[in-house]
Amino acid sequence: MIGKPTVIPVHKTHPFVAFGTPKPSLLENRILSQPTTIIRQATLDMAKVVEFAKDKPSSATRVCYTGDTGAGKSHLLQQTIQHCYAQKWIVISIPRAFATVNSTTPHTYDLRTRTYLQPEFAYQTLQRILTVNEAQLSTLSSLQTYDLGRAASVPPTEKPLTIPAGSPLPDLIQEGLNDSADAPLVLDALMTELQAQEQHPVLLAIDDFQALFARTLYLDPHFTAIQSYHLSMPRLLMQFASGQRSFGRGAVFGALTTTNSQFPISNDVYLALDLDAERWASPYDKHHKPMQEYLKGILPLHIPTGMTPTEAAGLFEIWMGRNALFADGNDALFLSKYTDSNGNPRNFVWNGLLRSLEGSPLVIDRRKPYPQYNLA
């Protein structure tokens, strides 16, 4: 089981296609033609956690994958998404959480919620949730009537938007898709419904988890930075991650990204998730109390930096099978790259296998002036 290569069959309503994947995974999937993964010990641990979580509220299972750079945190989160999707969970994935805080989507201040709404991001999230989970959402109906008022873009002569109790959830989502100005309200209503129902467990998977707890690039009209918990999308994700809101059944999984220099891991995340015990913490380091409150109770799940030889052999088979190696793979090549990379999956693949011109000995052909690589 451990080290076994596995192909993930994707189609247009698969979470990897509808929600997307982080950029490194996207590039790997393009090179490999389809998403492929190996079973690691961490995968088996994840499966146990998912089994534990499936009948409990999500506030009981709030996990964040931690580990060194290139250890496989995002990859394990992708495996978690696939595992839950295969078990017919309702899957909500945010593969690039920094997109909610890097000032790339419109934001407007809303006096009612006292936050900055992000209508376009909410609109796209609703669309993707419906695409991926239509089958499960069709079995659910709204438990209460939602009187969503009137969006700012709608003329005052139009009737307010009201969604009666008993409406199928796809119809609720469709109301939000009719006008992006209504999307934040409808997304909030959908999340409220998913909190109340216990028929299907819900997975909320957030990659680039640390970006939610860092300084955002949005600026308010007074030119001061807007905190992430004052933006509607990050606030929603942080409320579920902190346990303030909880799905009836399900879990919240996050994964840190160590390679995002624009949104590095903050002191608060280091402290809350107990990362890097050797990091010297000065008493003068700034801490942000609201962020610390949002981070309380999140369980760090550490991914080992290096793969075992069995796991690495499975990864080697995947790349060998896709003819990604320059020449025929052999044990010497595998062991040398495994040793060079210390078992780190990213270094093993990107800095080892894909950058290597090693392989079979050169072929000497008297008709050609120089020894040739054996490309047969």
Place this chain on the structure above:
Amino acid sequence: MVHILGIKLNDGQRARFALTEFYGVGHHVAHRLCARFQIHDQAKVGELTPFQITSLASFLSSPQTAPPLPKFPLATRYYVPPPPSTPLQKLQEEFREKKAERDAEKAKQAAKIGIQKLPPRDPLNNLKIESELKREIRDNIMHHRSIGTWRGRRHGMGLPVRGQRTRTNAKTAKKLNHMGRFNT
């Protein structure tokens, strides 16, 4: 294609960059303008709403007379918003009442201590662009000329003003430094 105060802004350009087309608006002022009107960093000019465009145009036509920006309240951790059907006018009235109470309290505290609290400075209120800015620069040069300073004489002669060499080079100053330089 958007026209603001006679300046053409291309739809495909980022708004934060396109605003630098205005004479007197650089990258920092453009960033402040975008923040003031809640235009995110990656917004293109073609994606701006009509409300944002008219707000920009009315602000840039007269920055000094723009109303002061209120400080809107932000949600606390466990804030529960009123239902969505609450009319916006009611929320605005409540906000204005609370603001008036806070301002009255602050004025009372300031009067007790005996200090006069100045309103917060907004750098954009002193913004001058296009013809107004050119007029100011022209007036400054005329002032130097009229009081007979060295700088005024150098402008009048069309030579460098800031102590550069004239034995060689000085081509730019000879081309550009003249009294009618900033005529609109």
